[in-house]
Amino acid sequence: MQDPKTPYYLKTADIKWDNDNVPTAADFQDIYFQKLLGLQETDYVFLQQNKLAARWVKDLTNAEDQHFTIAETGFGTGLNFLATWKLWREIAPKSWHLHFISAEKHPLQPQDLKRSLQIWPELQTFSQQLIAQYPVLIPGHHLLDFDSDNVHLHLLFGDAIECFEQIRSSDHPLFGTASQHKVDAWFLDGFAPVKNPSLWNDSLYLLMAQLSKTGSTVSTFTAVSAVRKGLIKYGFAVEKIPGFRKRDMLRGTYCEPAIESDKSAIQSQTHYNKGVKAPWYISNPETNKPSPKKHVAIIGAGLAGSMSAYALAKRGWQVTLVEREDAIASGASGNSQGMLYTSFSPLPGIVNTFTLSSYLYALRFYRNLVKEEVLDRKYLDFCGMLQLATTSKQQNLYKSLKKSLHNHSDLVQFVNADQASKIAGIEIAHPAWFSPGSGWVSPVNLCHALTQHPHITVLRNNKILSLEYDGKWQLNTRDDSSTTSRPVVSSDTVIIANSIDATMFSQSQSLPVKAIRGQITRLSSQGELNSLKTVICHEGYITPAMEGSHHLGATFDLGDIDTGIRLSDHQRNLDSLYTAIPSAKNSSNVINGGRVGVRCTTPDYLPITGQLHDQQSFIHDYQALRKNSNEKIDVAGKHYPGLFINIAHGSRGLTSTPLCSELLAAQINQHCPPIGRNLIKALSPGRFTIRDLIRNKR
Ligand SMILES: Cc1cc2nc3c(=O)[nH]c(=O)nc-3n(C[C@H](O)[C@H](O)[C@H](O)COP(=O)(O)OP(=O)(O)OC[C@H]3O[C@@H](n4cnc5c(N)ncnc54)[C@H](O)[C@@H]3O)c2cc1C
Numbered sequence: 001m002q003d004p005k006t007p008y009y010l011k012t013a014d015i016k017w018d019n020d021n022v023p024t025a026a027d028f029q030d031i032y033f034q035k036l037l038g039l040q041e042t043d044y045v046f047l048q049q050n051k052l053a054a055r056w057v058k059d060l061t062n063a064e065d066q067h068f069t070i071a072e073t074g075f076g077t078g079l080n081f082l083a084t085w086k087l088w089r090e091i092a093p094k095s096w097h098l099h100f101i102s103a104e105k106h107p108l109q110p111q112d113l114k115r116s117l118q119i120w121p122e123l124q125t126f127s128q129q130l131i132a133q134y135p136v137l138i139p140g141h142h143l144l145d146f147d148s149d150n151v152h153l154h155l156l157f158g159d160a161i162e163c164f165e166q167i168r169s170s171d172h173p174l175f176g177t178a179s180q181h182k183v184d185a186w187f188l189d190g191f192a193p194v195k196n197p198s199l200w201n202d203s204l205y206l207l208m209a210q211l212s213k214t215g216s217t218v219s220t221f222t223a224v225s226a227v228r229k230g231l232i233k234y235g236f237a238v239e240k241i242p243g244f245r246k247r248d249m250l251r252g253t254y255c256e257p258a259i260e261s262d263k264s265a266i267q268s269q270t271h272y273n274k275g276v277k278a279p280w281y282i283s284n285p286e287t288n289k290p291s292p293k294k295h296v297a298i299i300g301a302g303l304a305g306s307m308s309a310y311a312l313a314k315r316g317w318q319v320t321l322v323e324r325e326d327a328i329a330s331g332a333s334g335n336s337q338g339m340l341y342t343s344f345s346p347l348p349g350i351v352n353t354f355t356l357s358s359y360l361y362a363l364r365f366y367r368n369l370v371k372e373e374v375l376d377r378k379y380l381d382f383c384g385m386l387q388l389a390t391t392s393k394q395q396n397l398y399k400s401l402k403k404s405l406h407n408h409s410d411l412v413q414f415v416n417a418d419q420a421s422k423i424a425g426i427e428i429a430h431p432a433w434f435s436p437g438s439g440w441v442s443p444v445n446l447c448h449a450l451t452q453h454p455h456i457t458v459l460r461n462n463k464i465l466s467l468e469y470d471g472k473w474q475l476n477t478r479d480d481s482s483t484t485s486r487p488v489v490s491s492d493t494v495i496i497a498n499s500i501d502a503t504m505f506s507q508s509q510s511l512p513v514k515a516i517r518g519q520i521t522r523l524s525s526q527g528e529l530n531s532l533k534t535v536i537c538h539e540g541y542i543t544p545a546m547e548g549s550h551h552l553g554a555t556f557d558l559g560d561i562d563t564g565i566r567l568s569d570h571q572r573n574l575d576s577l578y579t580a581i582p583s584a585k586n587s588s589n590v591i592n593g594g595r596v597g598v599r600c601t602t603p604d605y606l607p608i609t610g611q612l613h614d615q616q617s618f619i620h621d622y623q624a625l626r627k628n629s630n631e632k633i634d635v636a637g638k639h640y641p642g643l644f645i646n647i648a649h650g651s652r653g654l655t656s657t658p659l660c661s662e663l664l665a666a667q668i669n670q671h672c673p674p675i676g677r678n679l680i681k682a683l684s685p686g687r688f689t690i691r692d693l694i695r696n697k698r
């Protein structure tokens, strides 16, 4: 039995099967879909009554790259999603995007999902892809991209009301709906209200109203009067119509109240987060509309810059990526091999949420990159990663993790020294935990592959020295021969992605980033090490060979920015390897190279991703927090228009940059974000200023 207090706890569905392989939820005594007729029912109740086919036709009024959002209560077997996807593929304009947000409190185990979807051969091409990407069953926001159809499934594992609350852009009454992102159609499908009353209540209908706009539709199989009244109470015009093989069902349309005070009454109600805080992380939506020009300039062509460029290029943006060196990935991202690292913690917390979310997203992201042939298979290997418990501290962690994660073998497995040796292919003397989905990627080749996108132009040998705003951003550099600066490029939208050097710009100079020098050592693969099959992590790490060499990482020197190779650091890497894996000494190891980079990190170990705040305005607008950290301040944070940042990926850029870049691209476009509000807040650049104010340090 799993401990409900761990961050990994989720009660999964308890399924009973009938003779026709139709699943029933034992806990609710209710069916997932009607025997033999489930697909027809989905089509009638959800697709037809939300008029999806008619709405997915391009006319002169809608944009080339329209984003359509559906939100559902109860993902269940995914039947509604798959049928929607099939229709989308058949009729939606190819350049449009579908976001399908589905909350599920008790997800099906993968084997149950597979079994229940076998009934629908007509959905097989879709269900196979869903099964391949189906996430590990831990709470939170899992984004699954099916890029060939521009379909994005946001699977939110948790209670629907809590999950939808996280989609609102703020817990502040005035700014809860500040984001432009709204739901176009609602599928209410969370078992019969009489069997599941905790879902069907005012909190849900209120959130639906807050996340809807005029014209948003809703449909549900039920015709229960309390549901109809609840929807009407919060602004939906609802009608009863004939149901599917039952007397009736409900469908409706949302209409924003015409009177401003009624509108704000709806928006300001909240059943959650009653301790409303200052809305510093919200930027005023009026002054931050996505630029119609769809051009972005990005400073720095490492993992953060290349990944941000790729995320925006995929959304149709033209990208100018500006790099000071004569090659991209010249900084920390220039290593030949890096591991897809994640850590686990038995305790809940925002760092743990980010670590896990970014890791799981990265694994799906890289698999898709290979599938789409963006990155050559030789530049990555999902060979798994062993974390050795070499110290007594790690052995204690091993024990507590084993308790909280013992039934997540798809995520991590706990093995003894013998088992670890078998997995590694070399002799290991310690117990370990093994992440089977992990492995290594070549960061330098990844940056090159991502920037091949036809929408990305790279300007090399251009060191940006300052950013000036005169209605749009000018990125200035200086000729060697003169003291005057000249703009290299100008754009409405800019992303600062130059890591530790971000503090050279006046707009970002106050960010509390720290530099950490790191050196890796390259060893030619021979002897015992030649049989290494998996990444091994101890105090450092060693990778299986790529092109005949292993990489040992890495030294860790806070505040040191010298990038010269040190022989003493090679020795430190070797010593660390031999301490953790004494058998590695048996190989006649030869150092055949190495590389130094500077990592960039923050005091709270999270990256800095989001729109850049205006430090002086923050200090002025939120000064009341010095006296009372719970002061209600009705001012949205002042942010620089169109200026974003993506830095401080520490020692895990391969893991963190895919999710952070996807977040940034969603924010820039005001699309549905890949993570919930709490995490967006935890990553946002203004957090340090707010913390300093609260601690009276500003
Ligand atoms: C030794 C070592 C080992 C590591 N191992 C791993 C690992 O195994 N797994 C993992 O996930 N992570 C690892 N990391 C961390 C990872 O490399 C970083 O998190 C990641 O590379 C950060 O990417 P970035 O784009 O933010 O920074 P960088 O790669 O440093 O990119 C910043 C870019 O900005 C450019 N630039 C700077 N100033 C300007 C300017 N003014 N104008 C224009 N361009 C500018 C720089 O030239 C550089 O190309 C390791 C890091 C080191 C140092």
Ligand SMILES: C[S@@+](CC[C@H](N)C(=O)[O-])C[C@H]1O[C@@H](n2cnc3c(N)ncnc32)[C@H](O)[C@@H]1O
Residues within 6 Å of the ligand: 013, 031, 032, 033, 073, 074, 075, 076, 077, 078, 079, 080, 081, 103, 104, 105, 106, 107, 158, 159, 160, 161, 189, 190, 191, 196, 198, 199
């Ligand atoms: C009828 S099934 C959904 C069928 C599903 N839409 C499909 O296409 O297969 C109802 C689902 O709602 C889920 N559910 C019940 N209460 C919930 C809640 N409070 N939050 C989120 N999901 C919930 C159940 O676990 C179940 O999977």
